[in-house]
Amino acid sequence: EKVIVTGGAGFIGSHMVDYIVVKSLANKIVVIDNFSSGSIKNVEHHIGKDYFELINADLKSFESKWVDVFKDADAVFHFAANPEVRISSTDPRIHFNENIVATFNVLEAARKFDVTTHFFASSSTVYGDADKIPTPEDHALKPISVYGASKAACEMLYYSYSHLYGFNVAIGRYANIIGYRSNHGVIIDFINKLRKNPNILEILGDGTQRKSYLHVSDAVEATAIITLYAKERKGYHVFNIGNDDWITVKEIADITVNEMELKNVQYKYILVTPDGRGWPGDVKLMLLDITKIKSLTSWRPKLSSKDAVRKTVREILGKEKF
Ligand code: NAD
Structure with a gap:
């Protein structure tokens, strides 16, 4: 079995590579990455090995x-993208190119060499400000960021390739994925700010944004399970991958401050939009309905949002080993 992991030197992609190795899911893994946000450090433990x-x-x-490496490949896990939702409010072309154009090229490479098993890393942001929370997979897609729109566009490309060329596709709509090696998002942002100034923490938005967080160890397990599901069942399958619970940005700040053993930190809320979002296009409330993945597969999240946040802070601070 030969698998391709695009963006495999990035945060989630590198954990996927580790998971494939540990579970012996393939005997050859090819990572394609341009190191725009990924790092060689995330995969250096595989370099020089026969399988890598x-x-x-x-x-x-x-x-x-x-x-050409798509020749004889059995499956493609496509993680490469620009994952910074925030950029799309100022520079939408980045998401058009990094997400839509790159994904189209991946699909064309797969079509050229008839690689039919696919996983695509989509996002909860495809729903935008959802009418229904928890949000199920059949909810309308109304992205409020170009990042979310680019992910929805990619999903549609996968759908047409599934129909036209017989691709078996698992779309994973991730909640916020956190853990060791992540280099963007609220937790690393808070830690970096507090390291610079342990007295004041600037919080983007009003702190009441409430979202669901999933630890990367749970995310890669769900990814492997739904990809196998799509391969066996054939066709196109969309799954939310998230947690049962959610947590506010203020609670994340409290956990971070507590784990960094800081006292008397003053929170300063930076109001960017009148309704307290972290940035224009930020979804304020996000909780995915994960009934589908729980009813069709054996996967369950092992860590709650709060435990995943605490574990991530501890991992980044070096208090806990991944
Ligand atoms: P990341 O930035 O750590 O990983 C992305 C990887 O893709 C990086 O290694 C980067 O160098 C590589 N890459 C980017 N553009 C490329 C290009 N044009 N060619 C080759 N390589 C390229 O981000 P991540 O958090 O690991 O996200 C992985 C995927 O999951 C992304 O598609 C992201 O949109 C999606 N996602 C992430 C989250 C999250 O919370 N982290 C949530 C929903 C969806």
């Missing part, structure tokens, strides 16, 4: 350097 190949290439250009 690393290709430094940019998926935005369709080049034989990376396209």
